[in-house]
Amino acid sequence: MAQQDKLIPCGPSLTFLGLVLKFVLDPIAMTIGSIAVGLRGDVVRVAIIQAAVPQSITSFMFAKEYGLHPDVLSTAVIIGMLISVPLIILFYVGLQGL
Numbered sequence: 001m002a003q004q005d006k007l008i009p010c011g012p013s014l015t016f017l018g019l020v021l022k023f024v025l026d027p028i029a030m031t032i033g034s035i036a037v038g039l040r041g042d043v044v045r046v047a048i049i050q051a052a053v054p055q056s057i058t059s060f061m062f063a064k065e066y067g068l069h070p071d072v073l074s075t076a077v078i079i080g081m082l083i084s085v086p087l088i089i090l091f092y093v094g095l096q097g098l
Helices: 014-036 043-051 058-066 068-095
Strands: none
Touching: 014 043, 014 068, 043 068, 058 068
């Protein structure tokens, strides 16, 4: 990822789509799935927060190795790392009321 010319090589629209998928739809899908299988309480909260954790470097390495849009995934990794900590804290605080 450090070899790229730009911080966001895939453009703003794909970046925004990736952020929405990761930080909005992933927690929603995890909530629905957790409730569907009967999870309750702290287990659901942990599962939702885990869904908001950013992509790993390993997923970028596989994408680069197999030529599967590594520029998009590198953007997801970089931007995800930058904004994930505040968002995860907000998820944690917001889920305290459940």
